[in-house]
Amino acid sequence: MFTRNSISVLLIIAVITWGAFLWFLGIQLTWEHAKPYSLTLAVLTGGWTLFNKYLWRKWPCRLFVRTPNLNGMWKVALQSTYRDPETREPKGRIDAYIAIRQTFTSLSVRLMTAGEHESFLVASSFDINDDGTTYLYGVYQGVPSISDRKEVTAIHYGSFRYKVIGSPVTRLSGHYWTDRETGGSIDLFDRRSELFDSFASAEAARKNIRETEHPLP
Template sequence: MDAYVAIRQTFTSLSVRLMTAGEHESFLVASSFDINDDGTTYLYGVYQGVPSISDRKEVTAIHYGSFRYKVIGSPVTGLKGHYWTDRETGGSIELFDRRSELFDSFASAEAARKPAGEIEPPLP
């Protein structure tokens, strides 16, 4: 599934918002970083998933989930990890093709996407 993630970080705050084509959004409720002695870094989070109003009865309800992402690269080039939800679902996720622009909707991020031949492959 294609999705876009807007990550905004300051010294004291972190915002992670996932956006999908069906106007579903997930936003961060709580988070923490785990930096190991060897420099390997993980991002942990709890999020709330909010489907579009039209999908709440037919597709999915508002739900909560959590994730663990390994931070890839220095400077960061992507995130790779897994998630699970209170709907007893879960899976893997890879975030790549990092951009400095920030988008607030799936449509605006999709419009700025590189042509298919130029998209970087998933992280190792």
């Protein structure tokens, strides 16, 4: 990501290059030419900050950016190959939420389940094909609740691949694998703009919305 220092270095290189060409062309240089430097740096830094955090996902910038906007709180359905150690029965469907916070240069993906298990992104990349088909690849760390770390599961790592569906994006669907030799399918849907940091708060907010939309008689 560009910082004020990196933008300053690039601007200095541009100024030196520009000045060298003017000198080569025989145009006299004075310190007056350097006066707009601070203002130019402020404009470039501010412009980049706005673009990176906000403008990249708005029109008309969206016309020139292929990276999909995934920001939001997503409802999640998981189907895992994990089996209960005692009964050997499959886990079945797991309901969860994923909070995605995204800028043009960064992506945060945090999955939360009812048991207060969390998984968060360690590394990620987009694969955007020529036909527009887009996939999100990632490596994550899974952190179960303290009470489950010995009896049920341990801290682990995994990877995933999501297919990005819709423009604007309405769904992500794919698979995941873990270093515990388990895996499964995952489906993200019902995207909302308000973000939460726990399963309970996200579920409570959805419940309030449903009750508002469909009040009890």
